[in-house]
Amino acid sequence: MQPDLLDRAHVAQILHQFRTRSPLVHCMTNDVVQAFTANVLLALGASPAMVIEREEAQQFSTIADALLINVGTLTHERAQAMQAAIHGAREAGTPWTLDPVAVGALTFRSQFCRDILALQPAAIRGNASEILALAGMSAGGRGVDTTDTASAALPAAQALARQTGAVVAVTGEVDYITDGLRTRIVIGGDPLMTRVVGTGCALSAVVAACCALPGDRLDNVAAGCAFVAQAGSRAMAHCSGPGSFVPAFLDALYTLSGEALV
Amino acid sequence: MQPDLLDRAHVAQILHQFRTRSPLVHCMTNDVVQAFTANVLLALGASPAMVIEREEAQQFSTIADALLINVGTLTHERAQAMQAAIHGAREAGTPWTLDPVAVGALTFRSQFCRDILALQPAAIRGNASEILALAGMSAGGRGVDTTDTASAALPAAQALARQTGAVVAVTGEVDYITDGLRTRIVIGGDPLMTRVVGTGCALSAVVAACCALPGDRLDNVAAGCAFVAQAGSRAMAHCSGPGSFVPAFLDALYTLSGEALV
Amino acid sequence: MQPDLLDRAHVAQILHQFRTRSPLVHCMTNDVVQAFTANVLLALGASPAMVIEREEAQQFSTIADALLINVGTLTHERAQAMQAAIHGAREAGTPWTLDPVAVGALTFRSQFCRDILALQPAAIRGNASEILALAGMSAGGRGVDTTDTASAALPAAQALARQTGAVVAVTGEVDYITDGLRTRIVIGGDPLMTRVVGTGCALSAVVAACCALPGDRLDNVAAGCAFVAQAGSRAMAHCSGPGSFVPAFLDALYTLSGEALV
Numbered sequence: 146m147q148p149d150l151l152d153r154a155h156v157a158q159i160l161h162q163f164r165t166r167s168p169l170v171h172c173m174t175n176d177v178v179q180a181f182t183a184n185v186l187l188a189l190g191a192s193p194a195m196v197i198e199r200e201e202a203q204q205f206s207t208i209a210d211a212l213l214i215n216v217g218t219l220t221h222e223r224a225q226a227m228q229a230a231i232h233g234a235r236e237a238g239t240p241w242t243l244d245p246v247a248v249g250a251l252t253f254r255s256q257f258c259r260d261i262l263a264l265q266p267a268a269i270r271g272n273a274s275e276i277l278a279l280a281g282m283s284a285g286g287r288g289v290d291t292t293d294t295a296s297a298a299l300p301a302a303q304a305l306a307r308q309t310g311a312v313v314a315v316t317g318e319v320d321y322i323t324d325g326l327r328t329r330i331v332i333g334g335d336p337l338m339t340r341v342v343g344t345g346c347a348l349s350a351v352v353a354a355c356c357a358l359p360g361d362r363l364d365n366v367a368a369g370c371a372f373v374a375q376a377g378s379r380a381m382a383h384c385s386g387p388g389s390f391v392p393a394f395l396d397a398l399y400t401l402s403g404e405a406l407v
Numbered sequence: 408m409q410p411d412l413l414d415r416a417h418v419a420q421i422l423h424q425f426r427t428r429s430p431l432v433h434c435m436t437n438d439v440v441q442a443f444t445a446n447v448l449l450a451l452g453a454s455p456a457m458v459i460e461r462e463e464a465q466q467f468s469t470i471a472d473a474l475l476i477n478v479g480t481l482t483h484e485r486a487q488a489m490q491a492a493i494h495g496a497r498e499a500g501t502p503w504t505l506d507p508v509a510v511g512a513l514t515f516r517s518q519f520c521r522d523i524l525a526l527q528p529a530a531i532r533g534n535a536s537e538i539l540a541l542a543g544m545s546a547g548g549r550g551v552d553t554t555d556t557a558s559a560a561l562p563a564a565q566a567l568a569r570q571t572g573a574v575v576a577v578t579g580e581v582d583y584i585t586d587g588l589r590t591r592i593v594i595g596g597d598p599l600m601t602r603v604v605g606t607g608c609a610l611s612a613v614v615a616a617c618c619a620l621p622g623d624r625l626d627n628v629a630a631g632c633a634f635v636a637q638a639g640s641r642a643m644a645h646c647s648g649p650g651s652f653v654p655a656f657l658d659a660l661y662t663l664s665g666e667a668l669v
Numbered sequence: 670m671q672p673d674l675l676d677r678a679h680v681a682q683i684l685h686q687f688r689t690r691s692p693l694v695h696c697m698t699n700d701v702v703q704a705f706t707a708n709v710l711l712a713l714g715a716s717p718a719m720v721i722e723r724e725e726a727q728q729f730s731t732i733a734d735a736l737l738i739n740v741g742t743l744t745h746e747r748a749q750a751m752q753a754a755i756h757g758a759r760e761a762g763t764p765w766t767l768d769p770v771a772v773g774a775l776t777f778r779s780q781f782c783r784d785i786l787a788l789q790p791a792a793i794r795g796n797a798s799e800i801l802a803l804a805g806m807s808a809g810g811r812g813v814d815t816t817d818t819a820s821a822a823l824p825a826a827q828a829l830a831r832q833t834g835a836v837v838a839v840t841g842e843v844d845y846i847t848d849g850l851r852t853r854i855v856i857g858g859d860p861l862m863t864r865v866v867g868t869g870c871a872l873s874a875v876v877a878a879c880c881a882l883p884g885d886r887l888d889n890v891a892a893g894c895a896f897v898a899q900a901g902s903r904a905m906a907h908c909s910g911p912g913s914f915v916p917a918f919l920d921a922l923y924t925l926s927g928e929a930l931v
Binding site for chain 1: 918922
Binding site: 431438441442445446449450454455456457458459460462463466467470471484653654655656657658659660661662 | 699700701702704705741742743744745771774775776777778811812813814863864865866867908909910911912913914915916
């Protein structure tokens with residue numbers, strides 16, 4: 146099956162819905178990227194909130210429009226709170242998204258990710274090494290960085306999508322988004338983005354937000370990848386390195402318009 | 408009672424005192440905004456320190472000039488450390504400030520905020536929904552965002568000030584600062600600031616620092632709101648979105664001069 | 670003994686090695702500076718990862734090329750995880766670096782730092798007050814800020830280096846780096862850097878990364894200080910305050926070339 150490029154008008158329509166609905170996203174993410182994640186969601190028009198104590202997390206996931214679970218700085222306490230939040234989300238019908246940071250290389254988070262995979266995530270977003278490891282096809286990357294290309298992980302992503310029912314996005318210089326049957330491809334972004342902490346994690350938050358939108362979840366998630374790739378490409382034209390990339394990227398997300406989308 | 412605009416020369420004088428004294432501010436704030444909060448205090452001339460383990464928090468609040476309690480990512484452990492810090496602060500005569508993030512919507516933090524309200528905060532800073540919820544007049548906003556206007560929350564702010572003895576700042580496009588009898592009004596800032604995570608939380612840190620200054624606490628807190636509003640307005644003239652707003656805002660806080668204050 | 674300025678060609682060579690090897694740095698650092706620390710390491714060409722749960726921390730420190738221990742927001746739980754990570758690092762021969770933030774002023778972290786000093790750190794990086802306190806020669810600074818000059822702390826740094834076997838960097842407007850016998854001096858940077866949270870903490874992360882390089886550890890650590898000082902000086906030429914300093918500094922680290930080093 147050949148991956149499809151996303152239709153430009155469709156992405157513009159999804160962006161419009163994103164801004165109109167402004168999904169309230171419950172982010173249970175790692176300690177390193179919380180501010181950047183919140184700023185990415187705010188710039189794009191969503192409403193982030195980080196709530197982490199177990200009972201509050203469970204309560205808030207029933208109020209929120211979407212839930213993000215990112216295991217980057219997982220602790221035993223946070224793992225319990227995340228499970229409570231996922232249970233709250235499932236009861237309320239809130240879609241939840243998994244970012245399996247550095248899965249494979251580390252035992253505790255690998256076991257945790259395997260456990261929660263059974264809880265029907267709406268989406269999974271990771272780099273190639275993470276998706277390969279999560280699908281049980283490799284041992285993971287180097288720290289939080291991938292040692293594989295996204296295309297090499299596409300079969301793993303498709304298998305994982307079929308196994309879990311999630312839309313799986315394996316992202317890198319090219320992004321592949323699949324529901325196991327269909328696959329979308331998103332081109333854009335820049336290698337410089339790997340020199341800025343949290344670009345992948347923030348993309349997962351955007352994916353989580355997109356799962357709150359009506360319509361085809363595969364296209365919604367692919368559109369979220371396209372928003373970020375497009376903003377990344379634009380920011381490249383206005384920066385001199387990874388430092389000036391960050392404000393340029395947030396500005397680009399804020400000013401992104403449907404017409405200008407590739 | 409009609410709110411008063413703050414006298415410009417008075418604000419300049421308070422800014423001078425702020426920079427001269429450089430208050431050491433013990434920030435017990437949420438995980439999302441710690442770096443931005445520290446950078447705002449540093450840019451304005453204060454000295455922030457984040458100390459969170461229970462015994463250290465209690466010890467440090469007796470050394471610091473001011474204490475900030477922000478419940479954005481409250482946990483049971485952090486709640487205990489905050490209470491220890493407040494007790495240390497009260498013994499040492501250190502003023503403490505409450506930012507009741509998302510109070511009302513979530514049970515655990517709402518109970519915690521109600522408990523510590525009895526411990527004589529020097530100031531409380533929140534958005535309209537938070538102040539209404541804290542005063543027992545509504546159920547809170549949408550996640551961390553307000554669903555009310557600041558002016559609608561002024562009666563709640565005044566009641567809360569009378570009940571607790573705190574100066575209460577309810578902030579938004581217009582800020583109202585009240586001690587229950589007198590009310591000051593601060594105009595400035597920009598809606599774009601709601602697209603940058605932590606602007607409200609950082610304002611609370613500035614309010615906390617202002618409580619360490621000599622003189623009328625109402626005017627000191629109102630001046631802190633004016634510093635931030637003024638820097639926000641200036642940053643707007645030098646930015647293209649929420650990303651470039653952040654460096655411009657910090658630069659504006661750093662270069663803020665008494666003469667240029669509105 | 671007169672401190673030596675570092676040889677320019679040697680610093681350039683160490684920068685080349687840094688970029689070629691791209692050390693994987695396990696950062697156990699404080700909650701405030703995690704994103705900035707990661708971005709500094711990424712901009713300079715290293716690969717940071719923050720892993721904090723006890724068993725994962727122990728596991729990861731055997732995989733990583735270097736370990737950073739920063740006690741800025743130490744908790745009992747984090748202290749245990751740090752000790753596990755140090756033990757993992759020692760078994761694997763991974764060098765570990767200590768940043769004793771605010772040691773002296775606070776009892777819990779002071780005791781913790783004294784305990785782990787016996788575990789043979791490869792390097793220690795602190796401001797003058799921290800190094801004096803760690804060497805038992807003073808009671809520490811004001812919060813996280815120094816109240817002493819780096820040169821005043823040089824004898825303490827030399828004594829600490831002889832006692833622990835670590836390379837000790839006491840940094841400020843001038844940086845002194847010593848192994849107890851030899852001392853290197855690095856000039857550069859700017860007082861504005863004290864108005865940006867985490868510049869010292871990020872420097873410690875660079876020092877940690879430099880300990881993973883082959884060759885003379887004293888020169889490697891001094892070169893790390895030179896990278897940061899040089900990037901800081903350059904960023905000063907392209908910024909209008911502490912806000913615009915941050916992107917300019919990260920860009921300068923990214924574009925730093927051996928030829929341009931002072």
